[in-house]
Amino acid sequence: MQVMFYELSRDPAHAVVPLLARRIVEMDGRVLVVSADDQQRGRISAALWAHRPDGFLANGQMGEGDEERQPILLSDIPDPLNGARFLVIADGVWCEGEEPFERTFYLFDDETRVQARQVWRDLRGREGVKKEYWAQEDGRWAKKAEE
Template sequence: MTEVRFYHLIDQKLERVLPQLLELSLQRGWRVVVQASSDERVEALDAHLWTYRDDSFLPHGTSRSPDAVDQPVLITANDGNPNHANVRFLIDGAPLPDDAANYDRLVLIFDGNDDEAVALARERWSQAKGQGHDASYWQPDENGRWVQKA
């Protein structure tokens, strides 16, 4: 059964949260694919992950990279899994993949200040539960740490 985690951004930006979650995934030895909404968004995230922190290196590439299959973190706007990731991050309203059962974990990150994103996350929640996945809902506490709420 695939674990589907819903991360509700309230006073945080994706550009701050995503690198932290990717670092944790790599520390656990997971391979990751991040699905964004467009090629432009992929390029923006790629640039951001090279510069988001001076004292850290987050190995990653994009689906346009000739060595995409070797990347521990791959950013794409497509629904494939060229780097054989076991964790898939879904941002910008990316849909649950048809091959969701092939992942250990799906991580759906949505902006709680965007009514459309919240409505879409609720639809994805129902879809995940309907497909028999183990869905959980996470919000940051007053210290910014993620706490499971459902």
């Protein structure tokens, strides 16, 4: 399992999630985006639909039906009903599914930084877990740490 920590210092989650999701979907992957905040999930969904002028990233919300057909599923719990192997934690609140995801993108900001540091420490030494820490620097993502 790989956990990618993304510190949101400039862009909010609804601007970052479409970038991550596009890459995964382009590789025929499926994504589960988790946030306990209904409004945040709504902003993310809107951003996915409007991601590019020449296209969109189809997505649906858990509970709306046809979850298994969604390439990108938004939910408040880490239950990959769409068969996702990739998890994006958009609200900075760590969660794990019953089965480990292939890769977890853990987005956090100033408000959730303390929790993110604790999660980094908690995952230290866990067998089979690789971690990377990324931060925004001059408009780009830069890798700051790896374990």
